Amino acid sequence: MNSGGRPTRPVAAGSNPPQTVSGSKALNQVQKLIFEIGTPRRTGVDLPEPKGTESRLGSMERKGDIGLPGLSEPETLRHYIRLSQKNYAIDLGVYPLGSCTMKHNPRLNEKMARLQGLADVHPLQPESTVQGALELIHELAHWITTLTGMPTVAMSPKAGAHGELCGMMAIRARLDADGESKRRRVLVPESAHGTNPATAVRCGFSVDEIPGTDQGCIHMETLREKLVHGDDIAGIMLTNPNTCGLFERDVIEIADLIHKTGGYFYCDGANFNALVGRVRPGDLGIDAMHLNLHKTFSTPHGGGGPGSGPTVLSEALKDYAPVPFVVKDGESYRLIEDADNRSFGRMCAFHGQMGMFIRALTYMMSHGADGLKQATEDAVLNANYIQASLSDVMTPAFGGLCMHEALFDDRFLRDTGIETLDFAKAMIDEGYHPMTMYFPMVVHGAMLIEPTESESREELDRFITSMRSLAERAGSGDVENFKAAPIHAPLRRLDETRAARNPILRWKPPDEPPKAAKQA
Amino acid sequence: MRYLPLNENDRRAMLDVVGVGSIDDLFDDVPESVRLKGLVDLPRHQSEQAVERYVSALSDKSISASSVPFFCGAGAYKHHIPATVDHLIQRSEFLTAYTPYQPEISQGTLQALFEFQTQVALLTGMEVANASMYDGSTACAEAVIMATRAARDKRRRAVLAPGLHPYYAAATQTLVQTLDIDINERDTRMGRDAHVIDHIDDDTACVVVQSPNFFGEIIDLRPICEVAHARGALLIAVFTEPVALGALMSPGEQGADIVVGEGQGLGVGLNFGGPHIGLFACRQRLVRQMPGRICGETVDANGERGFVLTLSTREQHIRREKATSNICTNSGLCCMAFTIHMTLLGDTGLKRLAALNHETACALADEIDAINGAKVLNDSFFNEFTVRLNTSAAGVVEVLASKNILGGVPVSRLTPGRNEDLLLVCATEIVSRDDMRVFGAALEETLS
Numbered sequence: 001m002n003s004g005g006r007p008t009r010p011v012a013a014g015s016n017p018p019q020t021v022s023g024s025k026a027l028n029q030v031q032k033l034i035f036e037i038g039t040p041r042r043t044g045v046d047l048p049e050p051k052g053t054e055s056r057l058g059s060m061e062r063k064g065d066i067g068l069p070g071l072s073e074p075e076t077l078r079h080y081i082r083l084s085q086k087n088y089a090i091d092l093g094v095y096p097l098g099s100c101t102m103k104h105n106p107r108l109n110e111k112m113a114r115l116q117g118l119a120d121v122h123p124l125q126p127e128s129t130v131q132g133a134l135e136l137i138h139e140l141a142h143w144i145t146t147l148t149g150m151p152t153v154a155m156s157p158k159a160g161a162h163g164e165l166c167g168m169m170a171i172r173a174r175l176d177a178d179g180e181s182k183r184r185r186v187l188v189p190e191s192a193h194g195t196n197p198a199t200a201v202r203c204g205f206s207v208d209e210i211p212g213t214d215q216g217c218i219h220m221e222t223l224r225e226k227l228v229h230g231d232d233i234a235g236i237m238l239t240n241p242n243t244c245g246l247f248e249r250d251v252i253e254i255a256d257l258i259h260k261t262g263g264y265f266y267c268d269g270a271n272f273n274a275l276v277g278r279v280r281p282g283d284l285g286i287d288a289m290h291l292n293l294h295k296t297f298s299t300p301h302g303g304g305g306p307g308s309g310p311t312v313l314s315e316a317l318k319d320y321a322p323v324p325f326v327v328k329d330g331e332s333y334r335l336i337e338d339a340d341n342r343s344f345g346r347m348c349a350f351h352g353q354m355g356m357f358i359r360a361l362t363y364m365m366s367h368g369a370d371g372l373k374q375a376t377e378d379a380v381l382n383a384n385y386i387q388a389s390l391s392d393v394m395t396p397a398f399g400g401l402c403m404h405e406a407l408f409d410d411r412f413l414r415d416t417g418i419e420t421l422d423f424a425k426a427m428i429d430e431g432y433h434p435m436t437m438y439f440p441m442v443v444h445g446a447m448l449i450e451p452t453e454s455e456s457r458e459e460l461d462r463f464i465t466s467m468r469s470l471a472e473r474a475g476s477g478d479v480e481n482f483k484a485a486p487i488h489a490p491l492r493r494l495d496e497t498r499a500a501r502n503p504i505l506r507w508k509p510p511d512e513p514p515k516a517a518k519q520a
Numbered sequence: 521m522r523y524l525p526l527n528e529n530d531r532r533a534m535l536d537v538v539g540v541g542s543i544d545d546l547f548d549d550v551p552e553s554v555r556l557k558g559l560v561d562l563p564r565h566q567s568e569q570a571v572e573r574y575v576s577a578l579s580d581k582s583i584s585a586s587s588v589p590f591f592c593g594a595g596a597y598k599h600h601i602p603a604t605v606d607h608l609i610q611r612s613e614f615l616t617a618y619t620p621y622q623p624e625i626s627q628g629t630l631q632a633l634f635e636f637q638t639q640v641a642l643l644t645g646m647e648v649a650n651a652s653m654y655d656g657s658t659a660c661a662e663a664v665i666m667a668t669r670a671a672r673d674k675r676r677r678a679v680l681a682p683g684l685h686p687y688y689a690a691a692t693q694t695l696v697q698t699l700d701i702d703i704n705e706r707d708t709r710m711g712r713d714a715h716v717i718d719h720i721d722d723d724t725a726c727v728v729v730q731s732p733n734f735f736g737e738i739i740d741l742r743p744i745c746e747v748a749h750a751r752g753a754l755l756i757a758v759f760t761e762p763v764a765l766g767a768l769m770s771p772g773e774q775g776a777d778i779v780v781g782e783g784q785g786l787g788v789g790l791n792f793g794g795p796h797i798g799l800f801a802c803r804q805r806l807v808r809q810m811p812g813r814i815c816g817e818t819v820d821a822n823g824e825r826g827f828v829l830t831l832s833t834r835e836q837h838i839r840r841e842k843a844t845s846n847i848c849t850n851s852g853l854c855c856m857a858f859t860i861h862m863t864l865l866g867d868t869g870l871k872r873l874a875a876l877n878h879e880t881a882c883a884l885a886d887e888i889d890a891i892n893g894a895k896v897l898n899d900s901f902f903n904e905f906t907v908r909l910n911t912s913a914a915g916v917v918e919v920l921a922s923k924n925i926l927g928g929v930p931v932s933r934l935t936p937g938r939n940e941d942l943l944l945v946c947a948t949e950i951v952s953r954d955d956m957r958v959f960g961a962a963l964e965e966t967l968s
Contacts, residue, residue, distance in 0.1 A: 010821030034635050040867030045602055047949070050875035053882050058738040058900025060731075060769050062871075067642045070866015073604055080632070080860060084613035087620075087628035091612035104523055105616050108568050114606075117579030122592040123793030124929045125583070126921045132581030133792050146562055158654035158794065159849040161836070165695070172698060198836035198846035204698035207841045247549035278547060283554040294849070302609075302853030303629040304619035304651070304813065306795035322694070338936050345694030349595055349657035349687040349782075350793025362575055368565035371521040377543045378526050384538045384546055401538070401546055428625055433618075439837075456525035457534060484821075489624035492821035496623075499818035499830040503807065505648045506638040 038069025098448025101295035109359035134333035149282025150312035163290025163309025216244035230261035255285025274404035277373030308356035378453035410445025589955035593946025630827035645772020646801035653798025656782030661695035667726035675725035683733025745775030766874030787861030797854035811845030893967035
């Protein structure tokens with residue numbers, strides 16, 4: 001999930017400390033672009049001189065420079081280390097991005113993902129030479145199907161949105177196979193992640209939005225009405241717990257209604273971390289659900305990927321799963337790479353995100369059945385602890401308990417002149433990454449806080465103290481400082497509007513002097 | 521459990537603050553009938569040492585590329601990755617950061633992405649590039665969809681060349697089948713790419729041509745571009761080996777409109793097929809049709825240069841059902857690996873690396889061509905070529921594997937029932953003279 005959605009435009013610079021000659025500020029070092037410091041002749045690798053054999057490139061050789069700057073090894077290290085120090089990270093502090101699930105990333109996962117027999121194997125080596133790798137995929141699939149209570153899992157989707165495509169394509173393939181091609185409407189709650197409607201349209205469906213109740217759950221009356229004339233309905237895409245951080249209480253009835261009308265139930269698994277070990281989605285009547293291994297099972301987010309989106313499928317859909325998949329055949333493992341008649345095809349070149357599979361299995365085995373359940377409970381407890389500790393100074397969007405994330409709206413900022421965005425930027429100065437904001441869109445000025453199970457009570461208490469202080473300062477009319485925030489970050493508020501209006505998407509060499517000047 | 525900081529006292533005290541009696545009360549909204557009573561049927565938690573032992577045992581059951589003479593390519597390439605690359609991408613600030621939606625505290629990732637986009641644009645000869653896709657095959661599918669969008673949906677055909685990687689063709693077919701985009705009937709075949717022009721008509725939105733193609737043959741895109749452009753279609757150039765672009769005229773220079781490919785060969789390991797990194801570049805005029813995240817330059821409140829994710833009005837989190845793509849997460853950390861490796865290489869290093877690859881492959885081609893029962897079919901190639909054998913390539917590869925040689929990829933594995941005598945052989949800079957001799961001798965023995 002993102003926390004963008006609203007371009008920022010700085011409104012106030014506020015006070016600035018004195019400038020340094022270098023432009024650096026102690027640990028915050030100025031670092032130019034590689035194009036401004038490197039040269040095409042410099043290099044950080046030692047390679048032998050080519051012998052100059054006759055080329056067989058079919059007269060398509062590259063002529064002239066590419067224009068790529070090189071740096072020596074020490075310069076390269078310094079460049080990226082300096083850049084790294086301008087990034088926030090889970091390893092630095094609380095990263096309460098609701099719906100994104102920024103939890104601890106154990107380093108054992110990284111170590112295992114670098115074992116030669118798993119990392120340094122080619123996807124098209126003979127099966128006999130990759131038995132360990134295939135066994136690992138098979139074992140992870142077993143953990144996933146057991147935790148979800150589903151008969152099968154397609155492992156190849158490369159991220160959550162790719163998994164959504166997988167599930168919806170399986171639904172479409174089944175409908176077409178049953179001669180139900182008129183079913184092209186998909187119901188999506190207004191509170192859904194943007195990927196859900198985008199995926200539905202990408203699969204050739206139309207989107208029909210369902211409003212929520214003032215309690216944050218799906219509006220059952222509207223749903224029932226839509227299903228009365230439901231013979232064009234392909235299914236529903238529902239996140240559970242939903243993006244308001246609430247368990248959809250009517251989920252079993254929803255599944256039942258959708259199935260009776262002839263449609264299928266796609267569950268967005270982005271929030272599965274609130275259920276692991278306590279509820280199996282299979283028991284709720286779902287037909288397909290992707291998992292975000294990078295959220296729920298802690299393969300790192302890596303600054304925006306890679307993700308991994310294995311997708312579980314019900315009995316009704318499992319024959320339509322994409323290739324490839326791993327099967328156990330006696331004592332050995334085989335890779336089925338060719339689509340039979342019913343498989344809807346192939347989603348990517350090879351077998352999925354093996355590097356993420358290794359990390360996820362390592363994480364799951366470390367926790368075990370007991371630890372995974374405990375992690376779920378701690379995540380839900382932490383979120384409720386934050387909600388309870390802030391509800392007198394901020395405004396929870398809905399009454400009652402939450403699941404793994406606490407949703408606030410901006411009523412507590414009403415008439416202060418301060419907006420959710422300003423509040424978020426002020427959190428940066430307090431040393432925190434902001435929560436998800438302006439999402440879900442059904443709540444005004446939404447602030448969605450997901451602490452995860454990785455935070456200690458002491459860390460949560462520090463966070464709560466900061467949040468309370470910010471809420472009180474906002475209430476006391478400290479507009480100027482909120483509008484100026486952040487002031488302690490490596491950069492002040494950035495002009496996103498300017499970036500979009502006049503896109504500069506790559507470095508270009510400084511303009512040549514005008515021709516007239518050259519001639520002169 | 522070592523990853524969970526709360527203890528029983530914490531939990532008790534926190535439940536009191538929340539105002540409930542037990543953890544079960546927090547799950548009150550879950551219908552009674554679906555609450556799990558005990559633990560799921562999986563092993564309990566294990567020590568770091570125990571897990572390491574288990575996973576290491578699995579690792580030991582496979583033959584790794586570094587441990588034997590290795591000649592596999594076909595879309596994934598083994599290169600030496602400088603130690604600096606893996607060290608830097610394990611920095612917490614890169615590894616454990618989210619997508620850089622809060623630019624004030626994400627300049628590290630954002631500046632690296634801006635540099636990455638520029639490197640990709642330079643390498644492909646295009647004007648702009650995005651911040652990556654999942655892999656080359658999904659980038660290829662997205663490019664086809666983008667081309668029909670650029671034609672305002674008035675053109676509904678995509679023509680895929682016979683030399684396109686069969687898995688790229690299959691993924692593209694699968695990922696566009698729900699969108700009423702018509703893909704030509706095709707077989708994966710060698711030596712037929714130039715004839716792709718015969719299939720271009722007025723309903724053609726794009727022509728997709730790979731170079732070097734699946735068989736390793738280098739394709740001159742210029743005449744194909746000419747015909748495509750004359751008929752109003754876009755040329756999508758595909759590559760699976762980024763190192764090749766260090767030696768070859770860029771697709772942009774040849775007239776391509778969109779260039780997509782696999783970037784794994786630079787900085788990213790084989791990983792048994794994933795994660796890899798999809799590269800995506802295009803002409804400036806097409807940028808608003810481009811899928812995926814894009815980083816752009818701007819200034820902060822003090823006028824200092826900074827970077828942000830931009831043009832997000834194309835994306836699903838803003839546009840929802842009207843988005844250019846449903847892609848959200850991309851290959852972030854693989855971008856870091858790619859861009860760091862590229863920075864270490866620079867122009868000089870990349871060209872030299874490419875030259876070494878080509879030389880090694882030329883030497884191996886000569887070695888194999890001299891063997892009875894093996895014939896190199898390529899007129900041109902970079903670091904990979906196709907060999908016709910006097911017997912089944914799959915059988916030969918199995919025999920070689922039993923001798924601890926990973927001797928290439930049988931074409932029939934990707935084109936079932938066809939091309940059974942064809943073997944794809946790749947030689948990068950990691951292949952030594954000794955490796956070649958061992959391979960040559962074993963191949964000769966197997967074929968005789």
